[in-house]
Amino acid sequence: MSKRVYLDNAATTMVDPAVVKALLPYHSEKYGNPSSLHAFGREAARALEESRATLAKVLNCEAGEIVFTSGGTESDNLALLGVAALAKTKRVITTAIEHPAVLKTCDYLEANGFEVVRLPVDRYGIIRMADLERALSKEAAAVSVMHANNEVGSVQPIDAVAKLCASKGVPLHVDAVQSFGKLPIELSKAPISLLSVSSHKIHGPKGAGALFVRRGVKLSPRLLGGGHERGLRSGTENVSGIVGFAKAAEIARRNRVKNCRKMSLLRDRLAKRVLAANKGAWLNGPTGVKRLCNNANFSFPGIEGEALVLRLDAEGIAASTGSACSSKSLKPSHVLLAMGLTPVQAHGSLRLTLSRFTTAREIDYAAGKIAQVVKELGGFSNVSREEAMRRV
Amino acid sequence: MYNETVMRHFLKPKFAGELKGADAVGTVGNPICGDKMSVCIKVKAGKISAIRFKTFGCAAAIATSDMVCGLALGKTLDAALKITRNDVSEALGKLPPIKEHCSNLAADALGEAIFNYYSARGEKIPKALAERRAHLACASCEAHQCAPKA
Numbered sequence: 001m002s003k004r005v006y007l008d009n010a011a012t013t014m015v016d017p018a019v020v021k022a023l024l025p026y027h028s029e030k031y032g033n034p035s036s037l038h039a040f041g042r043e044a045a046r047a048l049e050e051s052r053a054t055l056a057k058v059l060n061c062e063a064g065e066i067v068f069t070s071g072g073t074e075s076d077n078l079a080l081l082g083v084a085a086l087a088k089t090k091r092v093i094t095t096a097i098e099h100p101a102v103l104k105t106c107d108y109l110e111a112n113g114f115e116v117v118r119l120p121v122d123r124y125g126i127i128r129m130a131d132l133e134r135a136l137s138k139e140a141a142a143v144s145v146m147h148a149n150n151e152v153g154s155v156q157p158i159d160a161v162a163k164l165c166a167s168k169g170v171p172l173h174v175d176a177v178q179s180f181g182k183l184p185i186e187l188s189k190a191p192i193s194l195l196s197v198s199s200h201k202i203h204g205p206k207g208a209g210a211l212f213v214r215r216g217v218k219l220s221p222r223l224l225g226g227g228h229e230r231g232l233r234s235g236t237e238n239v240s241g242i243v244g245f246a247k248a249a250e251i252a253r254r255n256r257v258k259n260c261r262k263m264s265l266l267r268d269r270l271a272k273r274v275l276a277a278n279k280g281a282w283l284n285g286p287t288g289v290k291r292l293c294n295n296a297n298f299s300f301p302g303i304e305g306e307a308l309v310l311r312l313d314a315e316g317i318a319a320s321t322g323s324a325c326s327s328k329s330l331k332p333s334h335v336l337l338a339m340g341l342t343p344v345q346a347h348g349s350l351r352l353t354l355s356r357f358t359t360a361r362e363i364d365y366a367a368g369k370i371a372q373v374v375k376e377l378g379g380f381s382n383v384s385r386e387e388a389m390r391r392v
Numbered sequence: 393m394y395n396e397t398v399m400r401h402f403l404k405p406k407f408a409g410e411l412k413g414a415d416a417v418g419t420v421g422n423p424i425c426g427d428k429m430s431v432c433i434k435v436k437a438g439k440i441s442a443i444r445f446k447t448f449g450c451a452a453a454i455a456t457s458d459m460v461c462g463l464a465l466g467k468t469l470d471a472a473l474k475i476t477r478n479d480v481s482e483a484l485g486k487l488p489p490i491k492e493h494c495s496n497l498a499a500d501a502l503g504e505a506i507f508n509y510y511s512a513r514g515e516k517i518p519k520a521l522a523e524r525r526a527h528l529a530c531a532s533c534e535a536h537q538c539a540p541k542a
Contacts, residue, residue, distance in 0.1 A: 304426055306450040307402070310394075314403050325426045325450035330494060332426075344423045380408035382430045383423045383448035 003316045005362045009201075009294060010150050010178060010353035011320060015244070016203040016251060023205060023244035034237055035226065044239045051246035058249045059195070061187040061212055067229045068242050071209035072177040073101040074222075075196035078211050078233065079173040080105045080144060082219035083194070084114065087141030091115040093170075094144040095127050096338040097154070102144050102175055103334070114141075124286040125154030125339050132161060136168045142193075143172045147179035151322055151335040151351060152285030153295025155183065159190055166191035171217055177201055177209075181252030182260055182293055193217045197249075199241060203355070204248030208241030259356040264293040266363050267354055271296050273367035278374050280385045284336060284349060294354040297322075299341065300374050301388030302381045303348045311373040312350075317366050322349040344388050394451055397485045402451040407461035411444035416512060418504025420497045420528065427453045427494060431460065431501040435509060440464050440472055445498070452487050452495035456480050460498035469506050473521055475499050500528055 026047060032040030034048045056063040069075045094106050096118045110116045117135045119127045143165050148155045158174060165172040171193035176185055181202040199208035213219055225234030271283055284297040305321030312319050322333025324347060332346035411432035421428040427449035434442035443465050445457040459480050464472040477499045481487050487496060503524055510517050
């Protein structure tokens, strides 16, 4: 095995060398605590506030509206639990296809006396505005809708969602972890109250993220202590991580349109080749502008996803699956099930996610190996395509 | 997650595929749960003279299928019936705990093949096999009723 092709960029990304260069000094020389009075501390505090200003610029918001966190999960938790703790109405609205960071937090709220409404999605993994409208006919403490789905890349009509929520006076939280750096987010225009972003999905380091908290939105902190981040997130800031995050965000913004066009062309090339070479396979999720530029998600009826991923791994290709057999819970992807796939079909799913560093050669190599591995596994599968397509 | 032995049997199974002219086939599992295994046997002079598997499932399901075929080949039916899930797991140098429940069904598929062999020939089912079949169930998903109908 000589070739290594990384097509799991929805899981995490390579840190951009320019980002590494920007953050390294904050480990070795500029290692002060931003809360300290002395020069070391002031140096770190300056870097922290510059990073905040950079991120604010990328998100089109004010620097004072950024709360740095450890990543997407913490941002989602802070947003939902923080709003819920102060809520008079014990009712939240979310979707069936959220990331576990939102879903499990909603489960927790449910176990603690909240009513949780989980909006269904259509076969492409997109919510219907009529469902949200109906759900909003009753009072709610918050609505949480992801911008782009992590498994199938479906892009939610977030501007319409934001307008509707604003018209009802219900704060909207958006998990933008997957879309950040790929889709434009205009917080100066869209009436979004809270928005989660993460560093390691955009070629920044792991362990850094942020929650946008619109001025006037009241949150109860989850981490108590020294009162960092305007009291909303105590704990010494991960300065190097945040510096890297801001650098990564800046780079992502600079070349966003060009990179997204490149990724979507390569993604379409991959889809075309995979679908042409594998009879019976299909693409899960929407196409065109309703799909995130770097996401492809296939189903191969009669093939099990974990076996597929591990055989591809043996060929040097990194991918992921919604199959239950690869999950700790042994449950197939909640996203694919919500889209109407049967468990058998969800078992046969393969997610390939590109980055701006992905090349056409890598895509062609992967497409060839996928066809080979699917053929091998299909050669001794005892579940026929017909059986896999059965509805019960 | 998987050890080298499991990976070897998963990546390069020796017994995968069709067995032409098989005397019997045994199938267990349910694709809803992610695993369905079939073991095909040929029997000559009371011994398993040829054996192959067809499996829909994860790496552990494929590796256990391959291992049970290797363990059973050349054995008498009685001896083959003594192969347990645990024997398969031991021979593979242990599976991840979560996979022990759901993906280690290959010994049961072999048992089913032998049961079907006896049944088709109108031969008496050994007591141990009858008892074993009474407990046949996919441990992880009894709700799906993976156990074959008697």
